Structures are given as C-alpha cells and as structure tokens.
Amino acid sequence: MVVAAALVRAGRVLAQQRAYPPQLAGRWELPGGRVEPDESARDALIRECREELAVEVVPGEQLGPEVPLPGGYVLRVHIARLAQPMATPVPVEHEALRWVEVSELATLDWLDADRAILPDLEVLLRADRSGAAGGAGAPKKPSE
Numbered sequence: 001m002v003v004a005a006a007l008v009r010a011g012r013v014l015a016q017q018r019a020y021p022p023q024l025a026g027r028w029e030l031p032g033g034r035v036e037p038d039e040s041a042r043d044a045l046i047r048e049c050r051e052e053l054a055v056e057v058v059p060g061e062q063l064g065p066e067v068p069l070p071g072g073y074v075l076r077v078h079i080a081r082l083a084q085p086m087a088t089p090v091p092v093e094h095e096a097l098r099w100v101e102v103s104e105l106a107t108l109d110w111l112d113a114d115r116a117i118l119p120d121l122e123v124l125l126r127a128d129r130s131g132a133a134g135g136a137g138a139p140k141k142p143s144e
Helices: 041-053 102-107 118-130
Strands: 002-009 012-017 032-034 057-068 074-082 096-101
Touching (some): 002 041, 002 057, 012 118, 032 041, 041 057, 041 074, 057 118
Antiparallel strands (some): 002 032, 012 096, 057 074
C-alpha cells in the first residue's frame, strides 16, 4: 500500500513536484509513500511527511476511494493537518512545494494516481473554505 496526505490549510492543499526519477520529474503529487512491513498506514503517513516535508502531521479520515497502482499496490489518501499549524513544510526530497487552491487543481501536471483523487480533493477544499470541514481540514477520526 501507498499512502498520501491531503494536507489542507486555509482552503489550499500542499502539492510537491517530483525531482526524480527522470520520467516523473516535474510532475506533481501529494506527499506520501509506501507503507513498510509491520507499519500502519497512519504511522507510514507520519513518517513519510517527516522525511519529505520535515514537519509532523496528524492523519485523519480517508479521502476518496483507494486508487490502483502498478505492481499490485493501491494508493490511499488521508486528510491531514500540520501538528504545529504554523510549521513550514520544506521540499526535502522534491523539486518544489506549492499550496494549491481549488481553482488551480486542474492546472498542475499531477501523477495519474493523484489525478484520480482530484474530484474528492475539490470537494474537500470547497468545504474547508466554507468552514464545513472543521477548519484547516481537521481530521475527524484516526484511520489505518
């Protein structure tokens, strides 16, 4: 399984631009990565965000369906928030980071798996902007 964070703040979601491998360089994705053996999805998401963004996150409920990936993996996206709301993520392993508004979602060259989640992400961002998501994409419950 691969996990990713829909890290939402102020009606925007954090996207990161791939630096490698060459065939994916320049494309955008949500932060995350593979779940290691004997690791929960929640713990993997926390670890991946620490490694990729140098911030602590609090994972919440799953966003959208699981997306099939090559090699028999699936991508599971979780709504997340920064553990320290004023923390500044940094692109440790990526070319760039960008806080993306709902109106900009379709303008980025997303990886195919992440593109499959865009309709759900749009609903989440619209709800967050209106305050319906509990503010800053606050997780409603911990999930595996």
